Each structure stands twice: as C-alpha cells, then as structure tokens.
Amino acid sequence: MDDLVGKKLGKYEVEGVIGAGGMASVYRARDTTLGRIIAIKVLDPALAEDPIAVERFNREAVTAARLQHPNIVAIYDVRQEGPYHYIAMRYVPGETLRDIITRDAPLTLSRTVTLLRPVALALDYAHETGIVHRDIKPGNIIVNPHTGEVVLTDFGIARAQDQSHLTAVGMVMGTADYLSPEQVRGEEATASSDNYALGIVTYEMLTGNPPFFDKAVPEVLRAQLNDPPPPLSRFNPRLPAGTQMVMDRALAKHPADRFTTATGMIEALSAVAQHAASLHTTPPRLRADQPKTNPPSRPPLYQQPVKPTPMNRPIAPVLPNRTASSAPLARRLTPSPQRSQPVRSPNVGLWVAFIILLLLIGVLIAYLVISSQPKPGGPSGSAITPAPGGTSGIAATPVPGRATNPPTTATAVYNGPKRQGNGLDYAALHFDQPPVIDGRLNEWQVNSGIEISQTANIVPGLPRSKSWGGPSDLSGVSYEGWDANNFYLAVGVNDNVHVQTATGGDLYKGDHIEVWFDTDLGGDFSNTAMDGDDFQIGLSPGDFARIAPEAYIWSKRDPKLIASIKVAAQPRGNGYALEAAIPWSTLGFQPGAGRAIGYDIDYSDNDTPNTAAQEQMLSSSPHRTYNNPTTWGNLFLRLKTKD
Incomplete structure (x- = not known):
C-alpha cells in the first residue's frame, strides 16, 4: 500500500x-x-467489502x-474516504x-x-473497564x-463485555504462540487469558x-492445552x-491458578529480581577492551548490549494466591540465646602484645636476609620469567576445569x-x-568491539576468488576473552540471507567465521608461510535446522x-x-596476562541457497595475504580495560 504515501486522507x-499486518497497514501522517504527526491505520481495501x-x-x-491511559495508544478519529x-x-x-x-x-x-510493568498497568486498567485485548504479543507493544x-x-x-460477538462460537482469535488454553478450546477470552x-x-x-516455538501451529495449540513450557x-x-x-503460576493451564x-x-518477578540483587550474586563481567582508535558503529544487532544476569541462588518461594508485600523474601535468622562472656585475666593483653612483638622481629630478620641475596634479574629489580614463545610475561598455570586467578602486577602489560x-x-x-557456550552471549558485556563492515576489509587474492562478488549485505562484530584453559570468542553477524x-x-562454502592464530608472536615476523604454530580455524553457525554448529581446523x-x-x-x-571456546592446549599455547599472539578474524558469506559457494569475505586485515601470518594483526591478553 505504498501508493498512499504522498496522498491525503x-x-x-x-x-x-x-x-503492515494481515488486515491493515499503518502509516506516519501529518x-x-x-500540524502534528500522527499514526494512521488503514484497512486493506480488499476487505472493505466484507x-x-x-x-x-x-x-x-x-x-x-x-x-484513557498513558500506556494505551490514544485514538483521535475514525473515518472513511472512498475505499479507505x-x-x-x-x-x-x-x-x-x-x-x-x-x-x-x-x-x-x-x-x-x-x-x-507499563503493559501490565494498561492491561489491568482495560480489564477494570470491561475490555479484554485478546491479542497480547510483542508486536503490539x-x-x-x-x-x-x-x-x-x-x-x-x-x-468489551457490552458489545455483540463478531466471532462464531468455537472460533479461535489471536496468535497461536500466545493463546491461552481456554481460547484454544474455543471458550470466551477473559482477563486471565490476557x-x-x-x-x-x-x-x-x-x-x-x-x-513452543519449535512446533507447527497445530502442535502449538495442542501444547498450549496439555504440555508444560520447557523450564527457563x-x-x-x-x-x-x-x-x-x-x-509456573503465570502459565498455569487453569485460569483460577494464575x-x-x-x-x-x-510485582512477583520484581520481588525475585530485588532479592537476587540484594545477595550480590552478579557474576564477574568481562569488559571488552576499547581499541586505541574509535571503532565504527556497531551493527544494529548489538545496539543494545546483552548484559549478564544474576546467577542462580535459592530464594523464598513465591506463594500462590497472595498479593506482593513489602516484607523481605528471605527470613531473618533468629538470634541464638546470648551466651555468657568468659572472664579474662588482666595479664592476657600483655602476653598477646609480647608475642606480636616477637613475630615482627622475626619478619624483619627474614626480610633483611632475603634482600641481601643477589637478584636473578640484575640490579634493576625483580626478574620476570620469560614466557614460552620468547615474550616476556607471566604465564598462568592451567588447572583442568577451572580458570586460574590472573596476575595483578604491572607486568601484565605486553611489552614485547x-x-x-x-x-x-x-x-x-x-x-x-567461564562463559556458557550457547550462542546467547549472556556473560559478555558487549560495550565495545571492532566492526568489520561491508565497505572495507574485503580480502583480495584468496583462492576461489572467481566465485566471489555476491551482494554486499555482510557485516560483523567480534569480542574476545580468555582464561587459563580457553580462548573465548563471541561474534554478531548481520547477513540478510x-x-x-x-x-x-x-563448511567454507557456506556462511562461517574464520579465525587465524600465530602463537609464536615473538619469532614469526618474517615467516610469510604458515608453519606448525599457525592455525586456521573455521566456525560454522549451521543452518539452525538440519546442520548443527561446528568447528573445523584446516591447518x-x-x-x-x-x-x-x-x-x-x-x-x-x-x-x-556465534560463541566458541577454543582450548589453549589445542593451539599449543600457554596463556597469561601480558602475552600476545598473531590474530585475524574473517566473516565469510554465501547468499545462494542450495549452492556451495563462497561469495564474499570480510577480514580484520584489509590486505591480508592467504596463509601469510606477517599480514595479520595482534591479539593481547589483558586483565581489564586499562592494565
């Protein structure tokens, strides 16, 4: 209905x-x-005869x-002009x-x-007025x-309760994913249905x-009637x-149980959130480092960060059929009966002071003895043990299944x-x-990153170049993390097809991510061909249906x-x-704050369904040469934004 743009109603x-929707389209009008801007909803002319x-x-x-409610869109006028x-x-x-x-x-x-909360207030107001919405869904908010x-x-x-029915008995109105069991049965929708x-x-x-998003509509309707939702x-x-x-209470099958x-x-959810916050259980966040130069704007997919949520902790149960109260969810512990205090001897304090004095003298003597020994790093200060690979740094010792605490000294900065x-x-x-590798990026504080846009960083001269040249609808952003056991990667890709x-x-023939590592940063500056310490890893998101996400190491x-x-x-x-965890042991690399490796990340695109073709690739190295580590960038392992 674009033909209405520029015309007057x-x-x-x-x-x-x-x-636009199934019955009408919505326009911006003046x-x-x-002299004010309004929205105008126009019934499809094809339905005007119905x-x-x-x-x-x-x-x-x-x-x-x-x-008349601040959280319900206000209606100004309703009219007809010709077929509209x-x-x-x-x-x-x-x-x-x-x-x-x-x-x-x-x-x-x-x-x-x-x-x-504003939606709930609007719904309660409508219900008090005698009106049931019957089509609550994200698109209507x-x-x-x-x-x-x-x-x-x-x-x-x-x-409204005082309006005649336009729906035949047993006819279902609404959207299947959000229909209540009673609506599926063809019963009248009520406030509880909303x-x-x-x-x-x-x-x-x-x-x-x-x-029940993974089911066909008939199966969704059956599940609304009979199946409990999968646990959160x-x-x-x-x-x-x-x-x-x-x-569980909100989605009870019987209206009386909701x-x-x-x-x-x-308010019940708010009480849960407030109680969780009071326990200070928010897991440590990873702050993505801010590059020295201002990165381009992030893709629209990540304009609003996905922030970490509190970790699970038991709280007092939310009891059914009770209104929220201001009382705390966790009960206060009842103090135990007060015990009588033992009587101290007046000489105890003197003995304690004497023992502390002896300990201080011992510490001073130990310090003088140790400081008189020659320092292995020379007269300038304490030594830093060279980390594997020829770079100076502090190497963390991996502990299977658990990330080690990183060093906190100034030597955590890479100076090689x-x-x-x-x-x-x-x-x-x-x-x-460690983050949960599920593709949802819950543990990442996505507040910076480096975008690879479709207008730059297209890699020239790679094999299969004759198959390139597809539509430029590709862009991406990446975030990197690490602990003693793994390198972590989170990427967001914008790709219309x-x-x-x-x-x-x-898997390179379809959409995928390529990550290149050179683990010998200190000694691999002149080698223009990949060798034993270089890795080319492919990460595929799959097709979200038949093909599952997977990794492949070509090198x-x-x-x-x-x-x-x-x-x-x-x-x-x-x-x-996409989210991935690559073990450092797979790369043969010993991580540590202050260490660095060669690094490049590429985004590969295929927009031709049922055809295995690599049409476009975007790279973090604008002029990268295939398999040439000297053309890559650097990846620095750090503790925080500025260390």
Whole structure:
C-alpha cells in the first residue's frame, strides 16, 4: 500500500509506511489542521467489502477510544474516504518489543520487569473497564528508546463485555504462540487469558523464544492445552531460581491458578529480581577492551548490549494466591540465646602484645636476609620469567576445569615486539568464570568491539576468488576473552540471507567465521608461510535446522583437536550470534596476562541457497595475504580495560 504515501486522507497527509499486518497497514501522517504527526491505520481495501471486517476494524477505534491511559495508544478519529477505512491515532516513535527481543534476547529479569510493568498497568486498567485485548504479543507493544515510554496498541480483536460477538462460537482469535488454553478450546477470552499471554511474552523475553516455538501451529495449540513450557533454565540458566516459580503460576493451564492481575505477576518477578540483587550474586563481567582508535558503529544487532544476569541462588518461594508485600523474601535468622562472656585475666593483653612483638622481629630478620641475596634479574629489580614463545610475561598455570586467578602486577602489560602487519589489533579480556557456550552471549558485556563492515576489509587474492562478488549485505562484530584453559570468542553477524550447505572441510562454502592464530608472536615476523604454530580455524553457525554448529581446523586436521572446540549459535534478527571456546592446549599455547599472539578474524558469506559457494569475505586485515601470518594483526591478553 505504498501508493498512499504522498496522498491525503481527509485532513491527514500520508508521509511514510510504519508497518503492515494481515488486515491493515499503518502509516506516519501529518494532521494538516493541527500540524502534528500522527499514526494512521488503514484497512486493506480488499476487505472493505466484507462487513464483518469493517465492523471489527471500526470496533477497534470505538473500544480503544474508551480507554484513557498513558500506556494505551490514544485514538483521535475514525473515518472513511472512498475505499479507505482508517483510524487516526497518536504516533509513538520507537520500536516494537518484537524488535527488542529479536535483537537483545534473552533479556535480564530486571529489564523485563521494567519493560512490562507499563503493559501490565494498561492491561489491568482495560480489564477494570470491561475490555479484554485478546491479542497480547510483542508486536503490539511499542517502546520509545529515548524516553522509555511503553504503550499497548492494536485493539483490533479486543471485545468489551457490552458489545455483540463478531466471532462464531468455537472460533479461535489471536496468535497461536500466545493463546491461552481456554481460547484454544474455543471458550470466551477473559482477563486471565490476557494475563496468560503476557506470561508467554515474559517467557519469550527471558529465553528468546515463546515456549513452543519449535512446533507447527497445530502442535502449538495442542501444547498450549496439555504440555508444560520447557523450564527457563534450559535456555537461560543464569536467571534467579524464584523466576521459574512465578512463571509456573503465570502459565498455569487453569485460569483460577494464575495471577488475578497482570501487575501481580510483574510485582512477583520484581520481588525475585530485588532479592537476587540484594545477595550480590552478579557474576564477574568481562569488559571488552576499547581499541586505541574509535571503532565504527556497531551493527544494529548489538545496539543494545546483552548484559549478564544474576546467577542462580535459592530464594523464598513465591506463594500462590497472595498479593506482593513489602516484607523481605528471605527470613531473618533468629538470634541464638546470648551466651555468657568468659572472664579474662588482666595479664592476657600483655602476653598477646609480647608475642606480636616477637613475630615482627622475626619478619624483619627474614626480610633483611632475603634482600641481601643477589637478584636473578640484575640490579634493576625483580626478574620476570620469560614466557614460552620468547615474550616476556607471566604465564598462568592451567588447572583442568577451572580458570586460574590472573596476575595483578604491572607486568601484565605486553611489552614485547608487535606484529607490523596491516591487521587490526584486538585485546582479549580475562574471564574469572567461564562463559556458557550457547550462542546467547549472556556473560559478555558487549560495550565495545571492532566492526568489520561491508565497505572495507574485503580480502583480495584468496583462492576461489572467481566465485566471489555476491551482494554486499555482510557485516560483523567480534569480542574476545580468555582464561587459563580457553580462548573465548563471541561474534554478531548481520547477513540478510543466511546459507550453510556444507560441513567439515567444506563448511567454507557456506556462511562461517574464520579465525587465524600465530602463537609464536615473538619469532614469526618474517615467516610469510604458515608453519606448525599457525592455525586456521573455521566456525560454522549451521543452518539452525538440519546442520548443527561446528568447528573445523584446516591447518591441523586432527579429529581430536577439532572435537575439542565448542561452538554454538543462535539466529538473531538479520543474522546470527556465534560463541566458541577454543582450548589453549589445542593451539599449543600457554596463556597469561601480558602475552600476545598473531590474530585475524574473517566473516565469510554465501547468499545462494542450495549452492556451495563462497561469495564474499570480510577480514580484520584489509590486505591480508592467504596463509601469510606477517599480514595479520595482534591479539593481547589483558586483565581489564586499562592494565
């Protein structure tokens, strides 16, 4: 319906398209009388001859106009002009909750509560007015990112208790993923049905998908009737334990077992989040290092960071059928009966002071003896043991299954020779606790990174170059981390067409990531060919259906080494997120703060379905030569942003 842009409907001049649905399209328009910007919803002209469709469309305006609430979009006018039936309403700039979930999910519990509290207030108000929305879903919730305003919209199938039915008995209205069991059975939707749908939206925000997202519509409807949702921990293990108890009640199959109000669920979740925060259980965050030069803007996929959530801790259960109270969730421990204090001898203090004096004298003598010994590093100061590979640094000793505490001295800064290739330099920050490799990036504080855009860093002269030249729809951003056991990588890729048709040694023929390592930074500056300490590793997100994520090492085709790499991926917006853990033992490298290696990361693209072809590659080394480590950049292992 782009043909309306630039035309007038009554006093409204249509300026652009906002979005479109099954029955109507929404435009941005200007009220020429009042001079204000509005949104105008226009019924599809093909439905204008259907009296039920027209009545339902007009009823939306009448129903929503009865609701005067700051979190419900205001209706200004409803009219018809020629074949066009339209509703003029308040324009709310921003994005839908669907956009936010696609880009950022899983969201933290506290952010979920903040976004949904206004929606819950709007729903409770509508229910008190006698109106049931019947189509609560992320696409009908608009968020203004500048003001934080949240509004509920699209009352197209809402029904007031005093309105006649436009739906036949047993007919299901709404969206399958958010339908309550009673709606699936064809029963009348109630306020509890809306509250159930809001619970589904909450589940989706916390996990990234609605409970039965992997099923066809008929199976979804059966699951809404009979199956419990998968536990939250399957998709987001970092949520506070009490979250599951709240969601179990919100998504109860029987309406009487659910929260009686939408705000009741939100307040219960808020209490869980506040209690978890009071325990100070937030896991240590990895702060991605800020490059020396300002990086380009991040891809839209990561404009809003995915922040870590509190780790699981037991809390007091959320009891059913009780309103939230201000009392703390955790009970205070009852003090034990006060014990009588023993009577001390007046000479005890003198003896304690005498013993402390003897200890101080002993420490002083030991210090004088040790300091008189010659220092192995020469007169300038203490020695630094050279780390393997010829660079100075402090090498951490790996402990199987557990990351070691990193050194905290000034020697954690790399001061050795640096590769003078054309590649970008990266810094990997230390993880105190290993991240979960699930492709969701929960443990990464994504607040900086280096973007590889489609306008630069295209690698020339690589093999298969004759098959390149596909559409330039590719960009990506990467974040690097480490601990004593693994190198960690998180990437976000924007790619309008995702294709992966091959596995193993042929995964390069589809969309994938290539990571190149030269573990001998100190002695490999002149070797223009890869040797035993260089690695070319491919990481494939799979196709999110038939082909699973996988890793491959082209330079070391050892099945055991390949199997040691963990990789996971999730589809996100127009692209995907990928996460990997590569054992340092696989690379034959001993990590430590202050160490460095050669590094390059490439993004490979294939936009031709059912065809194994590598069409485009973007690289962190703009003029990288294939298999030539001297053209790569540097990767520095650091403890924090500035060390």
